[in-house]
Amino acid sequence: MESMIVAVDVMGGDNAPVEPIKGAIEALKQNDNLVIHLVGTESVIREVLDTIPDANTYKNRYSIVATTEVIATAESPTVAISKKKNSSLVVAMKEVKTKDAQAMVSAGNSGAILVGGQVLVGRLPGVKRAPLAPLIPTEKGPALLIDCGANLDARPELLVQFAEMGSIYMEKVMKVDRPRVAIVNVGAEEEKGNKLVKETFPLLKALDDINFIGSIEARDIPSGYADVIVTEAFVGNVILKMYEGVGKTFFKLLKEAFTANLKSKLGAGLALPVLKEKLKDFDVTRYGGAPMLGLNGLVVKTHGSATAKEFTTSILQCITFRDQNIKELIRENLSKGEN
Amino acid sequence: MESMIVAVDVMGGDNAPVEPIKGAIEALKQNDNLVIHLVGTESVIREVLDTIPDANTYKNRYSIVATTEVIATAESPTVAISKKKNSSLVVAMKEVKTKDAQAMVSAGNSGAILVGGQVLVGRLPGVKRAPLAPLIPTEKGPALLIDCGANLDARPELLVQFAEMGSIYMEKVMKVDRPRVAIVNVGAEEEKGNKLVKETFPLLKALDDINFIGSIEARDIPSGYADVIVTEAFVGNVILKMYEGVGKTFFKLLKEAFTANLKSKLGAGLALPVLKEKLKDFDVTRYGGAPMLGLNGLVVKTHGSATAKEFTTSILQCITFRDQNIKELIRENLSKGEN
16 A cells, blocks of 8 residues: 555644644554654654654654644634744645645644635635535434534535535445435424525525435434534534533443442443443544545544544544545536536 | 413424323322413314323313414414414413413424514513523533524524523522523634624623623533523524434433343343433433523423423423512513613
8 A cells, every 4th residue: 555644733732742642653553554744843742752652663654844833722713824834733734735745634723724724725626615524423324514614604505515525425435325415404394494594405405416305403413314414614513512512421420320339330340341332333533533625635623632542543544535535536526516 | 379370282292282281181180289271172182181091180270272273393483473373372372461371381383482472472671582491401400501492593682681581590590609601602712603603702791790601612511511501593402402312312322232132231220220310310301391581471382392291391390480480580680781
C-alpha cells in the first residue's frame, strides 16, 4: 500500500498537546504506511514525546513541523485564519493545500477549521459550502449527520447540496444501497417545520438523484430511520451533543447502579461482558472524526474533547477516506447531478 | 381541598381515545377532589368506558362533553382552530376560557394547542408568546426546557421573556433558589452561535432579574448544568426528542444484553432492582405534561404518544399547577420586571 502523510494539529482541542501526540504515535504503531507531521510548538512536542516510552521507535515516520502560534477555542474563526499564519491549524491546512500532506486532523476551534477548510484548502467546483458530516451510531448501523459544522443560518440551497453530498458519501463510501435521506423536523408531516425546513422540503422532494423519505423527528434518529440526516449546523450540533450527553449520563447511572450493593455488583460481574459489547456499538465517539465534504483535500475534525484513542481513529480514518477517494466521488456525482 | 375540574381532550394523540380515557379514570381513582370532563365523540367515549371495569365507580365525578369533530395531527393549526369549532380540542379550550373547567389536557396537534391556547384562552397582559415548557430529567433533578412549542422562527425578545417566565417557574413552583438560566448554543463562548443566539445573549446578560449563566452546549444538559434551558422551539423539540430517542435505544440495548445468555440473565436478575430505581429518575415522560406558560388559564400538553399513565400524571399535575398558582406568579413577577 502507498504511504500517506497526515498533518496533525497537536495544539488544538481540550487535551492538547498530550492526547493528539499520543494518538498520533499510536496510529503510527497501528499502520506501517502512515507518516505523520506533528504540527505545533516544537519544545512542547519534544517534551511530550519524551514521556511516550516507545515514541522513538517510530521516529523515522514522524517529523515536527514547528509553528509559533495557537488558535484558541474562543477566537473569531475568520480573524484567526487570516492573522495567525503561523498557527498549527493554518500550517496543517496549508500542508494539505500544497500536497505536503494528504490530510489534516484537528480537534481545534471548529469555526476556524470550517473557515480554513474553505479558504485555505478550497472547495471543489460547484460546491457552495463544505459541511462537516460525522457518522453517528443507530440501531441499524452508522448514519450520516450533515451538517454539524459552522455553516450556521443555512439556506435551503445549501441543505439541498448537503443532502446530495451525504447521499453520495453513504452510497459510495459506506456502501449503503439507495441511502434514505431525511430532513430533521418537529413532526412527520410535510406541513410542519420552521421556515428553512418548509422551504427545503419541496426542493429535496423534487431531486431525483436521492432517495428522499421526508421528515425525521429527532426521536427516530437513534433507531436508524434514515441513513442521511439533513439539518442545519446548529441543530446538527445539538443532535450530536445530545447523543454524547444522554449517553454519558446513562453510563453514569448504570455504573452507580452496578456498584450500589453486593447483589448488583455480583449481577454486574455476570452481565457486564455482553453489556459492554452491546453498548460499544452505540458510542458516538467510535467513528472518530468527521470529514468536511466537498473540499479540494482531506480535512478531518475530531471532538474538542477527543482523547488519544479518538485521535488514533481519526488519523487512521484518513487512510480509508483517501482509499475511497471521496473527493473524486463527490466531484463526479455532484456535477452529474447538476447537468 | 377544593375540587378541580379538568377538561380532557380524549380524541387527541396517537393513542386516543382509549389511553386518555383510561388515564382520566385512573386520575379520578387517585384524587377524590378531581372532576373530569371527557371531551370527545360520545359514542366512542361510552364504548371505551364500557371496557374499563371500575369506570362506573367514578361516574359522579366525570361527565361527557359531546363533540362532533376531531383535529388531526397533520392539519394546519390556525385553520383547524378557526374552522373546527366543535372539535374536542377547541371545546376543551373554551371550557378553560369560560371557567367551566380550571384546566385542559390534550395530547393532540401541538400546533393547534399552541394556537388555541393563545387565541381561545388568551395570554396574560404583557406576555408576547406563550411557550410550552416541559420539565426534563437531569442528574441534578428536573430542569425546564423552554420553548418546545410551536413558536418556530422565534425572535430575541421572545426568548428573553421565555427566560424570565422559566426562571419564575423554577423559582416559585419548583423552589429552586436563584435558578441558573442558560441559552442553548454550539459552544460555551459568548462569540459563538447563530444570529438568534448572538442577538439574544446580550439581552439576557443585561437582565438583572434572572441568574443568567451564559451558553449551554447540548452535551451539558443531561448533567444538570442549568435549571432553565432557553432555546427556540425547533431546537427545544429536537432536545426533548433526542432524550426520548437515545433513552429508548439504550433501554433496548440493555434489554438485549440482559437476555443474551444465561449468565447475563442471571446478572440482570441481581442488578435489575437497583438499576430500575436509578433509571426511573431519567425517564423523560415521568413529569407528564408540559404547561403553556403565560396564559389566562391552564393548558397542559402531553406527548403525542402518551399512554394512560402519562395522562394520569398530566391530569394530576393540573392540581399542583393550580395550587401553585403559576398564572398569578407570572403576572406579578413579569410586570414587576417590566417596570
